[in-house]
Amino acid sequence: MRVYNINKAVGLASSGVEYAQVYRRRLFADIPWVDDYYVFTDYIGTNISYFSDRLDFPRPQVLWIYNLVTGRGAAPFALTIEAFVSMISQPHSDPQPRPGHIEVALTDSAVRYRIKTTDDRYVDRVETVVRDQLVRVDHYDASLNNVEYFHDNHLLRRDFYTPGGVIAAQQFYRGDAIARTLITPASPLHETPHRRRGRRSSSFRGDIVLEGRSQFFQFVFAHLFSRPDDLVIVDRALDVIDGIYPVIGEHRLYSVVHAEHFDLKQIDDGVLLWNNHYENVFTRPELVDGLIVSTHRQRERLEHQLAAQGLAGDLSVTCIPVGIAAPVAVESEHDPFAVVTASRLAEEKHIDVLIRAVSAARKRLPELRLDIYGEGDRGRLIAVIDELHAAEYVTLKGHHKLEGVLGAYGLYASASTSEGFGLSLLEALAEGLPIVGFDVDYGNREMVESGVNGCLVPCTLSDRDVDALADAIVHVLDSPSVTEMRRESLRKAEGYTAANVRKLWERLLREGEPC
Structure with missing residues (x-):
């Protein structure tokens, strides 16, 4: 079986979507009857292998839509x-x-x-x-x-x-x-x-x-989906799915829902507004074999909302975690006052709020420090660090593979107000970190249990959020049960082992049934 995973782009500041594909590739590598490929459709000015190599995608499995037209594979730079x-x-x-x-x-x-x-x-x-x-x-x-x-x-x-x-x-x-x-x-x-x-x-x-973007995509995809057992997984549907629908034929098509699937700002009469990234999929159920979400909480909510729209019988929803965990020993040495976070440096991640919270928490825990992993808009965060004179204890670490790194920290903290899954949360669980974050769907509530392996605080989208995060950071790190919290994070991570998640994929790919 050939499985085509279709995405728009890949870059140095890759999002959770790309990292979800990385984990999926690792799982598919151990399913002998699956040949998986990763198709990118946006024009990418820099050689695509410059980005895909850093995410450990094997070059033969990376298919840039323009390279398909020219007969090229992903290749390294060669011209000096x-x-x-x-x-x-x-x-x-x-x-x-x-x-x-x-x-x-x-x-x-x-x-x-x-x-x-x-x-x-x-x-x-x-x-x-x-x-x-x-x-x-x-x-x-x-x-x-x-x-x-x-x-x-x-x-x-x-x-x-x-x-x-x-x-x-x-x-x-x-x-x-x-x-x-x-x-x-x-x-x-x-x-x-x-x-x-x-x-x-x-x-x-x-x-x-070929006229327009859609017809160009249709032309390439019609050639790509050429074997009866080809299966398509779309990771970013917006501006892509319309190029797939006309040529999908009898091939199975699944759409992954990586973010909140509906607009949290409801219109006045209370009618549900789908997230425009997924609206095309939700409204064409006859062309899609199923939806894939990463948490049980999101599956329950999406199924309820589809039922309210009269679509419950047309769109199956499967829950498959987008990440996998390999738990490590909780006894590993760590700095009890080192806080870590990892994400794109994007405004919606509210890392500036976290910086301010750590700064406030240092009034009670003077040894506290914060390391921030990820790439993106550094300028905005540097301005906050300069404003607070925090360069001594807040460090932008850049892009870094986090496996085996997070265990050296005392706490993982997130200021994000919406997480479809939260791969970095799972990576933190896998290395035994307690977690502090906002009490929001979906990943936070699925992976963090207040008082057990961390602390969730209400999100008000106001200045009070800084104080709430600061209080939670101090509460967890000062707690006499912080060591037990680390063990509880490891226990939660056991539910996301590669073997468990691989079985869910095998069932969906082989049988096409919701897991």
Whole structure:
């Protein structure tokens, strides 16, 4: 069985969706009858393997939609700065370091090349600038992958190349949106049948012409879903699912609900508003074989709401945790006053609130410190750290693999006000950390039991939240039962072992039944 896991993008500041796919890949690796692939549909300017390698996705299993069109696989960078400069035939300056790039200027010309690298050696992309206007960007992996053309700072066209250097596809844009795609005879998808499952396409001078984003997606997916046992799991449905529906045929299709599935702000008459990321799925039950959520609490609420909409019999809901845990010994040494959190540095994670809470808690626990793992908007958090003069005890640690790291801390704290699951919470449980957070669905309430393995406090979305978190941090770390709380976290983590979660996936994939 081939299982295609479809997502929009992957990056350095990856979200819980990408990490959920990472855990899923580890589970599928031990199911011998599953061949799993991870398809990314957004245009990604940097070589996709630069991001997917850091999440340990095996390159043969990473399928970027544009690489499918050109016959490329995910590949490492190969073009050195020296090699690129040697390709410039006109007289030019020596490479000059500039902030964020290396610059080469043509002699007696308005043309400059801005060479962007990822590790100071290999070329990621080269921007061609004429009289301070960006006109072209060449993107590289093992060779030239694609070229972008601009006019008046607006994207006009992208050309995508085969590994042999021939254009396999040209894509034209209007307002930064895909307007038309030409699939040339050089594309490996050109020679295979493309008039099937009701998809419309036409030919012009040997090129297959596809109008808009949706038809482009349909074309590629129709070729990808080619075996009877192919199964599709969509991790981000918005702007993707409409390219799958027309070509899914008899293949099974599941949609993963990673976040709150409805709008918490109800309209005046009380009518339920679906989260727009999932509305397309919820309202087309005849095309979807099932929904997958990560907590029992969310499954119960979603089933109740579907029933109220008359959809209970049309959409099955399966609960499969998005993460797995490998518990470690609670006796491992740790700093009892070290607090840790891990997430994207995004506004909705409210890490600024947590920084203020730790600062307030230090009035009672002067040895307290906070380490923050993750990437994103550092500037906003640095401003809070500077405001509180907290640089001595608050550290932005950046992106880091957390396995075997969290156990050295005394407490995991979260200020997020909504978690579909909370992978970092599970990682904290697996290393025996008590947890402090807000009393909100879904992950917090599923993984944290106040007084047993941590503390949940009411969320008011006001300044009172800082004091509430500070009080909870002090309460847990000062508690005579904090050691028992660490043991209780380990016990809770046992329910999320790889063996247990793998069985749920095997049942769904083999039998198609809710777990």
